[in-house]
Amino acid sequence: MAARVLILSSILTFSCFAEICYGAVSFSSLERTLVVTASHRQGLLIAGEDKITVAWGLNQSFPAGTDSTYRTIKVQLCYAPISQVDRAWRKTEDHLSKDKTCQFKIVEKPYSNTNETLEWTIERDVPTATFFVRAYALDQHNNKVAYGQNTDTKKTTNLFDIQAITGRHASLDIASVCFSAFSVVSLIGFFFAEKRKGGKGQQ
Amino acid sequence: MEISSNGAETQPKFALPVDSEHKATEFRLFSAAAPHMRAFHLSWVSFFACFVSTFAAPPLLPIIRDNLNLTATDIGNAGIASVSGAVFARLAMGTACDLFGPRLASASLILLTAPVVFFTSIASSPVSFLLVRFFTGFSLATFVSTQFWMSSMFSAPVVGTANGVAGGWGNLGGGATQLIMPLVFGLIRDIGAVKFTAWRIAFFIPALFQTLSAFAVLMFGQDLPDGNYKRLQKSGDKQKDKFSRVFYHGITNYRGWILALTYGYCFGVELTIDNIIAEYFYDRFNLKLHTAGIIAASFGLANIISRPGGGILSDVMGKRFGMRGRLWTLWTVQTLGGVFCIILGQVDSLSASVAVMIIFSIFVQAACGLTFGVVPFVSRRSLGVISGMTGGGGNVGAVVTQLIFFKGSKYSKETGITLMGVMIICCSLPLLLIYFPQWGGMFCGPSSAKTATEEDYYMSEWSSDEKDKGLHEASLKFADNSRRERGRSVHSQTLPSNATPPANA
Numbered sequence: 001m002a003a004r005v006l007i008l009s010s011i012l013t014f015s016c017f018a019e020i021c022y023g024a025v026s027f028s029s030l031e032r033t034l035v036v037t038a039s040h041r042q043g044l045l046i047a048g049e050d051k052i053t054v055a056w057g058l059n060q061s062f063p064a065g066t067d068s069t070y071r072t073i074k075v076q077l078c079y080a081p082i083s084q085v086d087r088a089w090r091k092t093e094d095h096l097s098k099d100k101t102c103q104f105k106i107v108e109k110p111y112s113n114t115n116e117t118l119e120w121t122i123e124r125d126v127p128t129a130t131f132f133v134r135a136y137a138l139d140q141h142n143n144k145v146a147y148g149q150n151t152d153t154k155k156t157t158n159l160f161d162i163q164a165i166t167g168r169h170a171s172l173d174i175a176s177v178c179f180s181a182f183s184v185v186s187l188i189g190f191f192f193a194e195k196r197k198g199g200k201g202q203q
Numbered sequence: 204m205e206i207s208s209n210g211a212e213t214q215p216k217f218a219l220p221v222d223s224e225h226k227a228t229e230f231r232l233f234s235a236a237a238p239h240m241r242a243f244h245l246s247w248v249s250f251f252a253c254f255v256s257t258f259a260a261p262p263l264l265p266i267i268r269d270n271l272n273l274t275a276t277d278i279g280n281a282g283i284a285s286v287s288g289a290v291f292a293r294l295a296m297g298t299a300c301d302l303f304g305p306r307l308a309s310a311s312l313i314l315l316t317a318p319v320v321f322f323t324s325i326a327s328s329p330v331s332f333l334l335v336r337f338f339t340g341f342s343l344a345t346f347v348s349t350q351f352w353m354s355s356m357f358s359a360p361v362v363g364t365a366n367g368v369a370g371g372w373g374n375l376g377g378g379a380t381q382l383i384m385p386l387v388f389g390l391i392r393d394i395g396a397v398k399f400t401a402w403r404i405a406f407f408i409p410a411l412f413q414t415l416s417a418f419a420v421l422m423f424g425q426d427l428p429d430g431n432y433k434r435l436q437k438s439g440d441k442q443k444d445k446f447s448r449v450f451y452h453g454i455t456n457y458r459g460w461i462l463a464l465t466y467g468y469c470f471g472v473e474l475t476i477d478n479i480i481a482e483y484f485y486d487r488f489n490l491k492l493h494t495a496g497i498i499a500a501s502f503g504l505a506n507i508i509s510r511p512g513g514g515i516l517s518d519v520m521g522k523r524f525g526m527r528g529r530l531w532t533l534w535t536v537q538t539l540g541g542v543f544c545i546i547l548g549q550v551d552s553l554s555a556s557v558a559v560m561i562i563f564s565i566f567v568q569a570a571c572g573l574t575f576g577v578v579p580f581v582s583r584r585s586l587g588v589i590s591g592m593t594g595g596g597g598n599v600g601a602v603v604t605q606l607i608f609f610k611g612s613k614y615s616k617e618t619g620i621t622l623m624g625v626m627i628i629c630c631s632l633p634l635l636l637i638y639f640p641q642w643g644g645m646f647c648g649p650s651s652a653k654t655a656t657e658e659d660y661y662m663s664e665w666s667s668d669e670k671d672k673g674l675h676e677a678s679l680k681f682a683d684n685s686r687r688e689r690g691r692s693v694h695s696q697t698l699p700s701n702a703t704p705p706a707n708a
């Protein structure tokens with residue numbers, strides 16, 4: 001127990017260096033009070049081109065006043081389980097400060113009591129993977145207090161695939177080939193020059 | 204074949220004091236005088252460039268793994284591939300140095316692997332990523348040419364230092380790259396490139412650096428104090444040796460195999476850490492890419508003093524206690540490295556991890572320097588092959604360690620590090636078995652048999668036919684120069700090393 005407290009306090013202290021504010025909360029303690037939907041065109045979505053329309057709002061079946069502590073809403077793009085296999089850097093952990101499920105921010109804005117929508121163009125640094133959308137409600141201290149997601153608890157429905165950009169350009173390809181050829185040709189050139197000099201030796 | 208006499212006719216030729224083989228007996232770091240110190244600077248810079256290229260990918264892995272859709276298994280495999288190519292490349296390089304000279308051998312390898320670094324920019328899948336890392340890793344064979352070149356240019360009193368500084372400052376590349384690549388990547392991204400393009404452009408920097416360093420070696424370097432191999436072979440000053448004989452005498456020397464194994468657990472461990480440490484800190488302590496890179500870099504950057512320190516320590520112990528001192532120091536330092544590795548895997552906090560990692564790096568890298576204080580004495584005829592075996596063994600250690608502990612998701616990285624520490628301690632034990640008849644081993648003194656002299660040891664590599672042809676002359680000179688490895692108390696009873704060679708030469 002003492003070790004856990006030590007770990008926790010170390011993480012909290014060093015989180016200041018990482019400039020991310022961690023709340024000491026676990027995901028399972030959050031209530032699913034938000035309703036989130038995400039719609040998009042059919043088929044494989046292309047990063048940098050396609051858009052996702054995200055809509056979120058408070059689930060009206062909860063009593064009024066549930067959202068009294070909500071100050072900010074943070075909507076994120078999260079990895080589906082299939083994209084987390086053999087990739088420990090995307091692992092889902094119950095402890096929120098260690099959780100790596102959601103790594104891309106769609107939008108973060110002040111919370112309002114109405115249903116909101118946003119059309120988001122998928123950014124070009126999103127990798128090829130399967131995703132879902134999750135929204136967190138944050139209180140005034142930026143601690144997560146509630147959430148909602150467009151998929152079920154087991155994260156099996158309403159998932160969508162995104163295809164990343166390759167990052168390659170024709171100019172890069174050409175430059176690589178040219179420089180490579182240059183190194184090999186210059187090596188051959190050196191050998192010829194040495195042979196020409198005949199055993200005079202190089203200084 | 205002339206034997207140069209001590210005196211004015213040879214001294215003015217070189218900027219540094221030299222022995223009978225024209226090897227420098229002093230090591231002056233801030234000089235660039237040809238041929239000795241110039242060779243030193245050329246070799247460490249070109250080796251540094253190769254290290255930068257080989258380990259350019261790890262600090263950028265958090266970006267690359269998303270761009271190329273890599274799994275932990277893919278990353279592990281690529282890491283293993285990056286160090287496995289050099290296993291045989293190092294052995295081949297050792298032989299090439301013996302036969303063609305370190306200048307041509309190293310420059311050729313560097314210019315042939317530079318294209319692969321350029322092609323890293325075009326990688327688009329886990330398979331292509333693995334292939335570029337595999338072929339780039341071949342360039343680490345320049346380590347052997349570096350050590351060979353230093354052993355050819357510097358004499359026994361300073362060979363450990365020269366080898367240690369050249370090797371250490373080259374290995375520095377593995378640390379410097381963890382700083383350079385995130386910096387270059389950040390710069391390119393800030394200029395406006397997208398993340399997945401910025402890392403690709405960044406790879407042009409190590410590739411260009413590598414190419415330019417090879418040019419410098421070709422233009423300004425020289426194989427031996429007296430000239431290049433081709434010219435010396437033509438004039439008859441250097442005999443061209445037979446590959447089969449050189450290779451045979453190298454691989455049949457059991458000391459070469461023991462050193463290959465133990466080097467796998469100092470240098471191999473260093474390579475493994477270069478591959479995993481940035482990701483370890485990034486993932487375990489939730490740091491930014493840049494911060495993880497700085498911490499990871501400090502491991503490799505310790506090389507600036509730790510490996511040279513090991514080399515200097517080897518020379519100091521060799522001066523006082525002879526070869527036995529060198530062996531004892533090597534075993535002690537390497538075992539302590541293992542102890543600190545175990546501790547590194549156990550600590551939980553960021554600051555403790557960084558502190559332990561730095562201490563661990565100093566011991567592990569000093570052990571590398573200490574190893575190459577012993578290697579030059581194992582064989583004279585097959586110096587290249589022994590250097591290649593030891594160097595190759597270093598990479599085998601890296602391959603084996605990454606295969607067992609750092610592939611896929613079987614062990615957490617922390618556990619892998621601890622177990623690696625245990626393996627270091629176990630695999631350092633064979634050092635106890637190394638024995639030189641003329642100098643002794645860790646537990647036994649030198650043999651009192653009449654045939655246990657330095658000359659007997661080094662002449663055993665030549666057949667009587669070859670001796671009749673006079674092919675063994677260089678080895679004889681070396682044997683005489685190596686007499687200091689008996690240690691100070693014994694040495695003072697024998698001839699002082701600056702005397703003319705014994706009459707039977």
